[in-house]
Structures are given as C-alpha cells and as structure tokens.
Amino acid sequence: MKAAYEHVDFGANCSVRIYHRRLPRIPFEWHHHPEYELTLTMNSQGKRYIGDSVSVYGDNDLVLVPPDMPHTWASNLSIDPSSSQVAIVVWFDDTWVRRLADLCPEYSDLRSLLRRAVCGLVFEEGSGAQMHRYLDRLLSENARERLGAVLDILVWLADLPATPLASPSAFVARVGAPSGYEPEQLNRVLSLIETQFERPLPLATLANAAGLSERSLTRHFVQHLGESVGQYIARVRIGHACRLLADTALPISVVAARSGFSNIANFNRQFKAAKLLTPAAFRQQFKEARRVEAEASPSLLERPPSLEIKRAPATRGAERGRQRRAL
Template structure:
C-alpha cells in the first residue's frame, strides 16, 4: 500500500490542554500522516480495517485502543471493513502537557515509560479497552479542570495495563520526536504563538534568538527540521482550523485574523497543509462529529 505522508496540523492552540473528537462514520478516508501531538485513538466496529503505525501494518478486529507518540506516521484504512457505523474517539494532546521534570517524579515513572514506548505505537489489549471504554466516552462530555484530571487518570490507568503490544520497530522511531532542548527555540516558538496574527518576520524571530537572520535560519531548521516560515504557516493554519470549527466568522475574516493578508494565499497554504480547502474543512467537521477543546 502506498499512501502520501501528510504532516497534519491539528487545531490545538498553546492555551489548550487537549482536544477530543467523537464521531460515527462509514469509512476511513484520511491519508497516512503524522503530527507533533500525542494521539489516543479508540475504534469500535471496524473489523477488517487496516492499521498502519510506523512500519507496522495489521488488519484490526472489532475493538482497539492505540496510543501514538509525536511524529510517528499512522493511519487507519477501510481495507476489508464492511461496517457503515464505525465508532471513533480520538484524543490529542500536546507533547509538553506533561513536562519532563514532572514525568521524572517517582510517581510518574509508569506514565513516562508509556510515553517513551508510544514513540513506536502501543496497542492496548481488548480486555483493558473494554474496561476503560466508559471512562473514555465520559471524557467526551467533560469540561474544564475536572476533564484534565479525568485525562490524567485515564492515562495513568493505561500506563499500568499489561500486556501491551509495541507496534513499530525501534529503527522507525522518528527523530522529530526528540525535544528541541533549546531555550532559543522555545523563546522563538513563544514569539510565534503570540504574534502569528501579525507579520512575525524571520528578522524579528532572529532578534528574539539574538542571532543574525542567516545564522538563525540554519539554526532553526537544524533544531526543528522545518524552516521558520513553514513553522509560522503551520501555527497560522492550526489557529485558522480552530476558528473554522469554533466560530461562524467568514473564511476571509479568519484568514486575516491568522496573519494571511491574501485570501488566495491562505487557501493555497491551507489546502497544502490539510489536503482540503478551508470551506471543505469546515463542512466536514460540522457534518461528521463533535470536537471539544479543553
């Protein structure tokens, strides 16, 4: 099977803890992709569909729960699935939601180990999935601070589940999953997230990092694997996606509020990043399920 590998820009902002998306659908129609966030994916009633995690390919049964780490390619495909009522619940959360210093506390060791293993993809056993299914479904209705505690509790319970199945080979662990480990990069990312609605030029970012623009450009790409402009556009598209879901503002208004001065340029960059136009993205989410941001 040959699929285009898409870098998905999900509509989580730095102010969010996580997003949860619940829907009933008749097929899997999203291409092979990866993103910087952790993803916990629950699927029911999709026997015969095909799961791809890293270099692992397998036909799935009636029930499954998988945790995918940052930047690990993954996707589910209709394959031989005949069901017209596939149930899917997807939880996505920032990789810095649980900081390294927090995860290195003694009480967090199981959680830290699970996150490390998720860089190769984790399949949880059906018995544990069945037991935790009510908690996962309740999370789709939760709000505010208690929902964050509910997520932490769910992840803790998953971290002590045995046995689990590690899906992808260790050689396939994405290099992009490694933290930036640079104060300069973190300062620049804070600058982008606070100023993406404006010009946020490379020269401004270089000044934040205390470097000449040419040197900064090389440094940024070496540390992040992406150019500064591509990163800026990804953050703008992510925020635009959020506004397309959460507001009724026009596409032109959203483009302008997310730093795109040219509507046709916004449409072009959005389609390149999301494999659909802003209008198609909004229509799809309005029709296919319920996404909640916490």
C-alpha cells in the same frame, strides 16, 4: 507516498484535544502530527498502518501513536452495518506530560508510558472495551472534566500490557533516538546507530564509543532494550527501508543500499523475516490502499476531511468548522 501533515488545534484554553469521529467507513489517510495520539476505534475492522507496522484490527482497537509517526486506519467493514464506525481520538503534547510527571510524583509513571510508546503501542485485547467507562467524561462539554478523564486514562495505560508496533527509525528520526532514560553510555551508542546505520557497525566500534567492553555493551542492550545489539541494528535498518519503500519510488536495490544492506539477497531475506512480506509486497500494500481509497472516494482529490492542513487562518478556520465535529 508522503504522509500529510495534520495541524491539531487545541484551542486557547485546553491542554488536550478530543475528537469524536463518526462516519460510514474509515478512509486511508496517511498522515502525521507532532502530538501523541491515543485512538479507540469501535464498530470497525480493517487494516491499521502505524509507521512500518501493518496489522489487521477489529472492534475496540486501542493504540497510542508517538509524535510524528505516520499512521492511518482503513476500514473494510462495519461490525454493525446499521451503526456508524467511531473513532475516539485524544491528542496531547509530549512536553505537557513530561512536565506533569516532573511536578507531580503521582504522575511519574507517565514517563514510562511515553518511553514504551516510542514505536507506538497496541494495548492488550479487552483494554479498548474497558476504556468505555471513561467515555462519558472524555466526551463531556466541560474541558476540566475531559482533562481529568485523559489523566485517569494515561495513568491506567501506564501499567497496562501492550505490544510495540513500528520498528526503530521507521519514518521519523526520533524513533530509536536517545530517550534520556537509558544510561548515558547506551545513549551514545543509540545515537551512533541512529546516524550511521547505513555503514558497517562492528560491535567493537560501538563498545569503544560507549567506553564499555563488548560484553558489557551486550548486557546493557539486553537489559534496557530487550534484544541484542545486532537485532536492534537490524530493526533500525529495516525500519528505514520501510520508510523509503512507502515514501519513495526508489528501486529496491537502492533502498537496500541506503538502509545498510550491501547484499540485496540478504536484505530481502531479513526484510521478509521481520515483516512477513517481501519489500515489493510491502510497498504494494501502501499503493493498493491508496488506490482503493481514491476509487472509493473521488472527493479525496481534496485534502482528507480529518486533516487540518496549515493554511491561511481564515480558510483553516472555516474548513475546520465545516469538516470536524470536535470537542
């Protein structure tokens, strides 16, 4: 199931885009875009799909999604049936934040936030409720006040505990790619893993590429990535397999081979250990979510109303005005 491309229009005079979405239920709309997305979901519970991560979410779910990572929320229940489900969405550009951090030492911590968010982040329980204190400013009619609120939120999130969501290499090439913040020797190894993960990657080969001893390379991985070389490679391979399972109808044996697993039994075992599902069950989750959405909303034969697909300028502008209430 290919993720749809979403075009996010910031407007001529805005550095960030805010979207205040209110609706009876949040539909399954598997999509991606080149901007970071911070989403606070309220009065809603269901399943959250971020790359290859599929999790149950509840009220005040607060998640940061990296650029080009396919994602969607799909609700099955409103916590208060008398009120709308709400998603407050903040989009911002990667280059904008990095330049801000380079120019203003006060925002240097934002680099670490972006680095942590390379696989997506769900912030600790209670953080979504704490974010409510920013909402008046975030939804202001004044663009400068909205921008100030976004900066305050990002600085606050930079120090907040959060859990990574997707695996490296899940759906997009940039996940697991060198970030520019690890030592250059480690970056060379990450690049090699990213491009050659479908082949055998002995530790000796990787250490030679880095110009390090095997022991030093292992120490670098644990220090900078928090896991062993073998664990990282396995996560990259599983992430790639998840993308193939969600995006293609390839037989599972072919998915295993293209993801670096020569033995399908070993692939099934490692996949289930990582995802708590068999490969077939993981694929079925995406099929089922799409089927339920199609049955519930026949209008989804058209593009989902939350997605601004690039079309002719006049058509896109008319559709955007009709389908979105955005700031």
